[in-house]
Amino acid sequence: MSTRSATPPDTASRVWIALHEFVTGQDRRRALHAALDLGPAKVELLIKLADGPMTLREIARAVEVDPPAATVGVDKLEARGLVHRTPHPDDNRRKLVHLTDAGRDAAQRGQAILSEPPPALTNLDSDDLARLDEILTRLQTKRRPI
């Protein structure tokens, strides 16, 4: 807790606002829509499914949506041939959602679009970039787990 009173916007706030503006100013939604005809939530789900199949329940938690929304979303992806459902081997109530080959391809293209660094970043001096890399590593270790 700060003991200094009336500190004007401090460094942490200024840095946070700049970070936030830089990242949110990089809007990839149009590019994703043009390339995949999918919204950000569906691309996010495809990318997560690239790590392995998930149950509907796990999907709902992962994408922060209610179970019915997960069902509907997976229905849409299934109708487009990007995922398919199989029974869960251990529990007949559950279903596993897998990527199809087309889904894996879409996930890969989506990730390529999302991970392409913006020009301002690639134009940074390599010293700045290296320092930024180090600081971000330390930042991640200080992150409280979700």
Place this chain on the structure above:
Amino acid sequence: MSTRSATPPDTASRVWIALHEFVTGQDRRRALHAALDLGPAKVELLIKLADGPMTLREIARAVEVDPPAATVGVDKLEARGLVHRTPHPDDNRRKLVHLTDAGRDAAQRGQAILSEPPPALTNLDSDDLARLDEILTRLQTKRRPI
């Protein structure tokens, strides 16, 4: 165009992904909804209106929606007493949307929520924070204007 083949994710990509995950992992939507009962787009609009009144057309461009969506969104904010419309002094086709006192208050509270730096950032060493601050300043100057 890269002439090195099969370069594994380079520094810029790694930094970009880390930045993106850090910022988007900080989701303020629930806090905004709890405090203001407004979605992110409406809060964004209120904050922009804090700089002065805008026409519906300007609002549509600023929030990246179509003019009809701007009309409907402003209707909702007006019904809640957060904004009001006045005729434009120079052109009777246009209307100016202003914040009411309640709207100004909501904008201020929304901005406070959005600009609160996450704990991981405030817990950084002051050296790292200062360096990050400098680098972000240089990053902004390299940003191509929108």
Place this chain on the structure above:
DNA sequence: TATTGTTATACTCTATAACTATA
């Protein structure tokens, strides 16, 4: 004739509640 704002309409996304089937 072009522009500003609006209305009508439809589609997507997601939430709540009720239902089915398995455990």
Place this chain on the structure above:
DNA sequence: TATAGTTATAGAGTATAACAATA
């Protein structure tokens, strides 16, 4: 009875097209 998934339904948000008023 508890859980996984689904269906039905409703609400928010935004898009397209058609319209009114003004320039």
